[in-house]
Amino acid sequence: MAHISTVYITASDQHRNGKTLLARLLADYLMLDGHDPFVIDTDAPDGPLRNYFPGRTALADFSQTQGQMKLFDTIMASPGRDYVVDLPARHLEGFFKAVGELNFFAEAHKAGFRIIVFFIVDRSNTSLKTARLVQEFPGIDLFVPVHNEFVGSNWPKGESGLIIPALPQALAFAITERRFSLRSFVLGDTQHLAPEYHAALSTFLYDVLGNLGNLEPLVSLKALRD
Secondary structure (H helix, E strand, O other): OOOOOEEEEEOOOOOOOHHHHHHHHHHHHHHHOOOOEEEEOOOOOOOHHHHHHHEEEHHHHHHHHHHHHHHHHHHHOOOOOOOOEEOHHHHHHHHHHHHHHOOOEEEEHHOOOEEEEEEOOOOHHHHHHHHHHHHHHOOOEEEEEEEOOOOOOOOOOOOOEEEEOOOOHHHHOOOOOOOHHHHHHHHHOOOOOOHHHHHHHHHHHHHHHHHHHHHHHHHHHHHHHH
């Protein structure tokens, strides 16, 4: 089956729950699968994703109108590739408001894109409620609830989603090192990571990247149902 260019959006209504790690995993998964994703980091001014993907990351300050237009224009100006948009919690409401006002998802569909939203559902009832609202937003081709085991989740266990296994705290900190590449680790470059962490990180990446690879049938099944 031919690959369909996709806009992947990582989002949550809560802070510090693994969303940027998820964006890294998505971008690295796509590159390992032979694609050429471009990353848009809206976490200005820091833009942590630029450290991990130099040369393929744009910083768009979504608190400013100019930054909002940069995000949308960057995607629409270069169809035919994948985009990973990392959306901090503080921009969640403004992002979907702008998407609705600009009819962006419909325009993206016309340009040949799919829209997949990964939403990390935290432990609070508010997070679950917000996730349900985003799930019903028009134009999303696949909504993927994410349970980060390190922080917990209020998403019902009987409903499918993506699980991010908990990492040992020291390992989780180690892979935040500037420009530590998860993709390079998969390809055999341990990048000076302490040997005692190799097995745990390998298992973690095998689980998460494998589950990301299982999303394609879900998109196809949803399309058939719709």
